[in-house]
Amino acid sequence: MVPLSWYLILSAVLFTIGAAGVLLKRNAISMFMCIELMLNAVNLTFVAFSSYFRDVTGQLFVFIVMTVAAAEAAVGLGIIIAIFRNRESLDVDEASVLKF
Amino acid sequence: MTNHWLSVIVFAPLVGAAINWLVGRRVRSEAFIGTVACASIGVSTVLAFIIAFGHDGALRGGEEVHIVYSHLWTWMQVGDFRADFGFAMDRLSGIYTLFVTFVGLLIHVFATGYMHGDKSFYRFFAYLNLFMFMMLTLVLADNLLLMFVGWEGVGLCSYLLIGYYVDRKEAGDAAKKAFVANRIGDWGVILGIMFVFFLTAQAGRPSISFFDKTPIGIDVTSALATIGNMTSDPFAWSTLFAGGITSAAILLFIGATGKSAQIPLFVWLPDAMAGPTPVSALIHAATMVTAGVYMIVRCSQIYVHAPTALFVIAIIGAATAIFAATIGLAQNDIKKVLAYSTVSQIGYMMLACGVGAFVAAIFHVMTHASFKALLFLGSGSVIHGMHHEQDMRRMGGLKKFMPVTFWTMLTGLFAISGIPIFAGFFSKDEILWKTWSAHNAAIPDGANIVLWVVGALTALLTAAYMTRMMVMTFGGTERFREAPAGGQADEAHAHAYDENAKPHDAQFASAGDRPQHRPGETIGDAHDTHGAHTAGAHGAAHTDDEEAHEHHGLAPGQVPHESPLVMTLPLIILAVLSTLGGLVGVPYALSTIVGVKDVNYFEHVLEPVIAHAPESGAGHATASHAAPASRAEQTASSTHGGEGTTPATVGEGSQGSGAHAAAPAANAHPPEEVRMERWFTLISIVIAVLGIGLGWLIFNHQPLLRMPRLLENKYYVDEVYDATIINPIKVGSREGLWKIFDAGVIDGMVNGVGRAASGAGSIARRLQPGFVRSYAAIILLGALVVVGYFTVFVVNSLR
Numbered sequence: 070m071v072p073l074s075w076y077l078i079l080s081a082v083l084f085t086i087g088a089a090g091v092l093l094k095r096n097a098i099s100m101f102m103c104i105e106l107m108l109n110a111v112n113l114t115f116v117a118f119s120s121y122f123r124d125v126t127g128q129l130f131v132f133i134v135m136t137v138a139a140a141e142a143a144v145g146l147g148i149i150i151a152i153f154r155n156r157e158s159l160d161v162d163e164a165s166v167l168k169f
Numbered sequence: 170m171t172n173h174w175l176s177v178i179v180f181a182p183l184v185g186a187a188i189n190w191l192v193g194r195r196v197r198s199e200a201f202i203g204t205v206a207c208a209s210i211g212v213s214t215v216l217a218f219i220i221a222f223g224h225d226g227a228l229r230g231g232e233e234v235h236i237v238y239s240h241l242w243t244w245m246q247v248g249d250f251r252a253d254f255g256f257a258m259d260r261l262s263g264i265y266t267l268f269v270t271f272v273g274l275l276i277h278v279f280a281t282g283y284m285h286g287d288k289s290f291y292r293f294f295a296y297l298n299l300f301m302f303m304m305l306t307l308v309l310a311d312n313l314l315l316m317f318v319g320w321e322g323v324g325l326c327s328y329l330l331i332g333y334y335v336d337r338k339e340a341g342d343a344a345k346k347a348f349v350a351n352r353i354g355d356w357g358v359i360l361g362i363m364f365v366f367f368l369t370a371q372a373g374r375p376s377i378s379f380f381d382k383t384p385i386g387i388d389v390t391s392a393l394a395t396i397g398n399m400t401s402d403p404f405a406w407s408t409l410f411a412g413g414i415t416s417a418a419i420l421l422f423i424g425a426t427g428k429s430a431q432i433p434l435f436v437w438l439p440d441a442m443a444g445p446t447p448v449s450a451l452i453h454a455a456t457m458v459t460a461g462v463y464m465i466v467r468c469s470q471i472y473v474h475a476p477t478a479l480f481v482i483a484i485i486g487a488a489t490a491i492f493a494a495t496i497g498l499a500q501n502d503i504k505k506v507l508a509y510s511t512v513s514q515i516g517y518m519m520l521a522c523g524v525g526a527f528v529a530a531i532f533h534v535m536t537h538a539s540f541k542a543l544l545f546l547g548s549g550s551v552i553h554g555m556h557h558e559q560d561m562r563r564m565g566g567l568k569k570f571m572p573v574t575f576w577t578m579l580t581g582l583f584a585i586s587g588i589p590i591f592a593g594f595f596s597k598d599e600i601l602w603k604t605w606s607a608h609n610a611a612i613p614d615g616a617n618i619v620l621w622v623v624g625a626l627t628a629l630l631t632a633a634y635m636t637r638m639m640v641m642t643f644g645g646t647e648r649f650r651e652a653p654a655g656g657q658a659d660e661a662h663a664h665a666y667d668e669n670a671k672p673h674d675a676q677f678a679s680a681g682d683r684p685q686h687r688p689g690e691t692i693g694d695a696h697d698t699h700g701a702h703t704a705g706a707h708g709a710a711h712t713d714d715e716e717a718h719e720h721h722g723l724a725p726g727q728v729p730h731e732s733p734l735v736m737t738l739p740l741i742i743l744a745v746l747s748t749l750g751g752l753v754g755v756p757y758a759l760s761t762i763v764g765v766k767d768v769n770y771f772e773h774v775l776e777p778v779i780a781h782a783p784e785s786g787a788g789h790a791t792a793s794h795a796a797p798a799s800r801a802e803q804t805a806s807s808t809h810g811g812e813g814t815t816p817a818t819v820g821e822g823s824q825g826s827g828a829h830a831a832a833p834a835a836n837a838h839p840p841e842e843v844r845m846e847r848w849f850t851l852i853s854i855v856i857a858v859l860g861i862g863l864g865w866l867i868f869n870h871q872p873l874l875r876m877p878r879l880l881e882n883k884y885y886v887d888e889v890y891d892a893t894i895i896n897p898i899k900v901g902s903r904e905g906l907w908k909i910f911d912a913g914v915i916d917g918m919v920n921g922v923g924r925a926a927s928g929a930g931s932i933a934r935r936l937q938p939g940f941v942r943s944y945a946a947i948i949l950l951g952a953l954v955v956v957g958y959f960t961v962f963v964v965n966s967l968r
Contacts, residue, residue, distance in 0.1 A: 091945045100941070165939030 076117035084110035097149045097159040101142075108138050170225055175239035175256050178213045178220070178266065179305045185209025186298035193291035203281035206294035210277050210301055214270040220258060227263040234260065234777050238311065240384035249375040250366065251389065257311035257380055260778045264531060265308040265463055268538045272455045273301050275739035279546050280447035282735035283553055293333060293445065300326035304456050308463065313362045313377040313392070316464070320358060320428065323457045324351045330452060331444040343440035350437040354427015358464075361420035365471070368417060369395045379467065397470035397780060404476040404610050418471050418478035422485075425461025429515045431489045436886060438512055442504040446549030449504060454511045454545050455538040462518045462534050466527045470780040473525065479611035483523025483604075487623040490516030494630035496883050498637065499876030502559050503548045506638045510585065511541055513627060517600055520624060524612055526603035527779045528772050532754045533600055535771075536592035539750050540584035543743035544635075547578035550736050551642055554729040555649065561638065562873055566647035570729040573737045575643045577744035582639050584747040586632035587857040592751035598853045599756055601625060602846050625856055632860020637868040645872045649723045757838045758846035 083106060090103030112131045119127030153159055185205050193202040221228040225235050240255035258266060277297065284293055303326055307319025324347075332344030362377060369376050369392045376392040383389070402408045408415040425431065430438035441453045452458070465472060465482070472479055490513045497509035514537050521530035552559055554571050568575045584593040605621040612620070723729065731737070754771030868874060879885070936947070 088949055092942055092949065095942070100945075161941040164941070 073117060073121045076113060080110045080113040080117070083107075083113065095160050095162055097152065097161050100161065101145055101149065104145075105138060105142070108134055170235060170237055171239060172220060172237045173239045174216050175220055175237055175258055175309065176241060178216045178270070179256060179302060179309055181209045181212040181216075182298040182301035182305065186295045186302060189291050189295040189298060193295065197291070199281070199285065199290050202291050202294050203277075206298055207274065207277045207281065209298055210270060210274045213301065213305065214274045217263075217266045217270045221263045221267055227258040228260055228267075228774060232777070236380060238380075238382055238384075240311075240382070243384070244315070249370060250377075251387075252312055252314040252377060253384055253389070254315060255311045255382075255384060256306075256309040257382070258309055259380070260774050261463075261467060261531065262308050264535060264775070266305065268535050269301070269304055269308060269456050272538050272542050272743075273304075273451060275742055276447050276451040276455070276542060276546065279450075279549065279736050279739040280445070282733050283447055283549055284445065293330075296326055296329045296333070297448070297451070300330065300452060300457070304460075307460055311379055311382070313365060313379070316467075317355075317358060317362060320424070320460065320464075321355065323452070323460065324348065324355070324428070327351070327441070327452050327457060330448040331441045333444055333448065337443070339440075340443040343437070343443040347437035347441050350434045351427045354424040354434055357420045357423025357427070361417050361424065364412075364417035364420055365392050365396070368399070368414065372396075372399060393468060393470040396474060399474060401474040401610070402477065404480070404613075406477060408475070408477050409481075413475075414471060415475040415478050418468070418475035419481065421464060421468060421471070422461075422478060422482055425465055425519075426485065427461075428464075429458050429461030429519070430512045431461070431485050431516065431519055432492060435489060435493065435512050436890060439505055439508040439883070442502070442508050446504065446545060446552060449508070450542045450545030450549065453508065454541040458511060458515055459518065459534045459538070462515065462522060462530055465519075465522045466531055466779065469522075469527050472522070473780045476609070476611035479523050479525060480613070480616070481523070482519050483612065483616075483620055486516045486519025486521075486523050487620050487627075488516070489513065490520060490627040491623050491630070492516075492884070494627045494634065495880055498630060498634040499880030501562050503551065503561050503564075503638060503642060504545075504559055506561075506634060507541070507544055507548055510544075510631065510635065513631060514541065514585070517597065517624065517627070520604060520620060521600040524604050524607035524617065524620065525609055526600060526607070528775045529596065529599040529603050531775060532771055533593075533596035536584065536596045536747070536750050539743055540581045540591075540593055540747040543740060543747050544578060544581040544585065546736070546740055546743065547574050547581060550574040550732040550740065551729075553732050553736065556723050556727070556729075558649070558723065561641040563649050563651075564642045565645040565649065565872060566643070567729055568643040571643075571731045573731055574740065577737075577740040578639065578643075580744040580747050582635050582861075584751075585635055586861055587628060587853055588861075589854055590748065590751070592747050592749070594853070594857075595751035595754055595756065595759075597628060598850050599754070601628070601853055602756075602849050605849060606842070606845070625852070628853065628856045629860040629863075632857050633864040633867075636861045636864025637872075640865065640868045641872045644869060648872075649729065756846065758843040759850060761843065762847065 087103045087105075087107030087110060090106065091100050094100050094103060112134055115127040115131045115134070119125060119131075149159065152164055156164065185208070188205050188209075189202050193205065196202070220226055220237055225237075227235055227237050229235065237258040238255065239257070240253055242254050244252045244254040246252075277294075280293070280297065284290055287293060300323060303319050303322030305319070307316055307323060310316035310319055328344045328348045331347050332341050334340040366375060366377050372395050374390045374395045376390050376395060378389045378391055379393055381389065381391045381394065396414060399414065402411070402413045402415045409419055410416065427434045438453055438458065442449055444453070472482075493509045493512035493516060497506050497513060500506045500509060514533070518530045518533050518537070521527070521533060551564070551567060551571065551574060554567070554574070555564060558564065580591065584591040587594045587597045601621060601624050604617060604624055607617045607620075752768075755768050756772075757769060760768045875881075882888075
């Protein structure tokens with residue numbers, strides 16, 4: 070039996086990788102994938118706790134998160150495509166026209 | 170007794186004003202406007218006489234005092250404070266109402282002739298009627314607050330009418346000056362009213378009403394009676410600021426100095442002559458300017474408890490009287506002479522109030538109303554006849570051309586100088602005698618003699634300057650025949666007349682005190698046709714003589730003419746009044762000379778409603794002579810008076826028969842006092858004759874005698890005020906209030922708020938750099954903070 074802490078450590082590592090990626094990457098697609106990574110790190114935590122506490126609620130949350138992630142992926146990819154069409158680039162630092 | 174016709178007296182002129190303002194401006198018929206205006210005042214006059222002298226009338230003689238009430242509605246009621254919109258006519262307001270409406274009616278009639286041809290005829294009469302409404306409100310109001318409404322209202326109408334000639338700068342300036350000077354006084358009145366309420370509230374019966382009455386079942390007590398029952402302030406200068414009765418009295422008097430043109434606020438009245446002459450006669454001579462006297466006499470119960478205030482009034486009154494009289498001696502504008510004369514005469518009335526002779530003050534108000542209205546209307550007639558020439562240096566010899574005006578004004582001269590039989594004689598003599606014989610707490614020993622000397626000197630000066638005015642106007646050579654400066658212009662003027670073949674040219678004369686009527690335009694047209702040189706001369710005439718108010722005067726060869734009947738008839742009626750009006754108040758000492766006893770109707774009527782100055786202990790033996798056996802109360806109170814402690818009080822209405830000295834004057838005259846009074850009357854006559862004689866001797870030979878420069882320039886009072894008050898305020902406002910306070914503090918605050926907002930924005934802007942990753946970092950940071958918080962605190966607390 071793998072102890073709970075291993076799952077949590079893995080999840081934390083994954084989440085940190087994701088967060089670091091969001092902060093450091095400039096490519097919009099990469100950032101997007103890092104966000105997915107963070108979501109899945111959270112999903113892993115949910116599932117681990119669900120198993121540990123013998124409570125199905127955590128798994129339900131995972132479904133909800135996956136649904137939202139799917140929707141977000143659709144919208145987010147749409148936006149990215151629109152940006153690319155306009156700017157011929159995916160560098161988010163250049164997409165700062167809304168700045169005051 | 171309730172009689173709602175009383176309200177009709179007040180509101181009829183308002184209706185007249187409304188009709189003239191709304192309908193008259195469209196009808197534009199002088200006959201219609203004049204009829205409406207005169208009819209509305211006529212209604213008031215007739216009703217005033219009926220209510221005053223009718224069954225149970227306010228002015229029916231006798232012991233029982235009737236007061237006619239008309240309670241319209243409760244105006245405001247807040248806690249203990251209560252002000253009604255109600256009118257009341259007692260004997261004092263009755264006398265005022267009578268002469269205000271009657272003299273007002275005559276002046277309205279006169280004005281229909283005088284203002285003939287004016288562009289905004291309807292506006293003039295609407296204002297004039299509105300003034301009558303406000304004046305009657307002032308006089309008939311049954312409480313201080315409603316009186317104050319009238320007080321402000323007459324100030325407003327005065328402003329409107331002084332500035333009636335809207336296209337003349339000096340008229341506008343004079344109107345503003347009058348308004349501001351009156352505002353300063355009104356500040357005193359409103360504080361005084363608050364003080365009265367405060368004092369009566371301290372006594373447990375808060376009220377600002379003049380009378381005890383019971384409107385709609387609620388008892389209203391008289392504030393005056395409440396104060397009348399208080400103990401008197403002692404005579405000491407420190408009481409002026411002590412916050413007692415004296416302070417209230419002085420605050421009210423400050424208002425009176427504004428409205429009644431006393432030192433130091435008299436400066437507006439001479440300037441007010443920029444208004445049309447009927448306005449000067451009605452407002453600035455006969456009625457409104459005596460409102461201050463009315464208020465003081467109405468509040469006599471307050472004043473007799475404030476001897477210091479009375480003394481101040483006496484000093485101010487006497488000082489104003491002689492001050493204005495000396496200035497009047499040196500003026501060349503016929504209306505300015507009369508204006509200073511008015512200031513001087515009101516000074517007399519104030520002097521009378523100050524020495525406690527309230528009846529004499531009101532008597533003089535009444536006689537003054539008739540003879541000063543007469544003199545002013547006479548001067549209006551002269552100005553009209555002279556085609557709006559006001560400078561007496563260009564008159565002379567008018568007696569031949571204007572006989573009716575001359576003879577009526579001569580009665581005015583005799584009345585104001587105090588020649589026996591004429592109205593002013595009795596009232597002025599009474600004031601002088603009361604001043605001399607003033608022995609009460611208000612007047613320190615010796616001061617009465619000084620005041621009398623000042624009063625007598627003023628009488629001498631009055632007779633002299635009025636004679637000077639008459640001589641310069643009606644006597645001597647016909648100076649108007651000499652071509653004055655700007656004669657070319659006058660020639661052009663005459664030419665214009667001929668050109669247009671006007672039958673009655675006087676109606677179309679321009680300038681003087683009415684510049685804006687048609688002839689000016691007619692002449693202007695004539696100039697156009699006659700080429701540029703006449704137009705230039707005409708312009709020069711307008712600028713060459715400031716003092717003469719851009720008048721045109723007579724053209725060479727033209728002679729003055731007598732005024733039409735609508736103007737001379739009021740003169741004649743007023744002349745009769747000025748001659749016989751004094752007979753209602755012949756003092757006992759004089760009527761007994763011809764063997765008639767006790768004919769002083771005026772004093773009998775007014776005595777019961779007026780409070781008396783407390784007797785001082787020193788040397789007033791007469792009080793103990795006063796009382797016959799039938800008047801036990803009076804004996805008691807005069808004994809008190811001998812001890813010099815108890816303030817004597819006489820309430821109004823229900824309290825009227827109580828207390829002190831309500832006795833008919835006849836009973837109060839011991840033989841030696843009567844002899845004294847007769848001697849003083851003789852002195853008065855000598856003074857009057859001497860004044861007229863001196864005036865005749867000096868000015869008949871040298872009508873253009875140059876007066877001392879100090880007097881011609883009115884003691885430089887205006888200049889001194891400019892330098893000491895007006896300029897510092899102007900400079901302080903411009904440099905301090907505007908440049909420092911407004912530009913610095915106010916604008917600084919407003920700009921500072923804006924700057925602070927944009928500053929805060931520039932800081933907040935740094936949170937929005939536009940880089941997606943920095944947003945993500947901020948979100949992460951926030952998430953870490955939240956999570957950290959939960960890990961450290963919440964998880965620990967769960968354990």
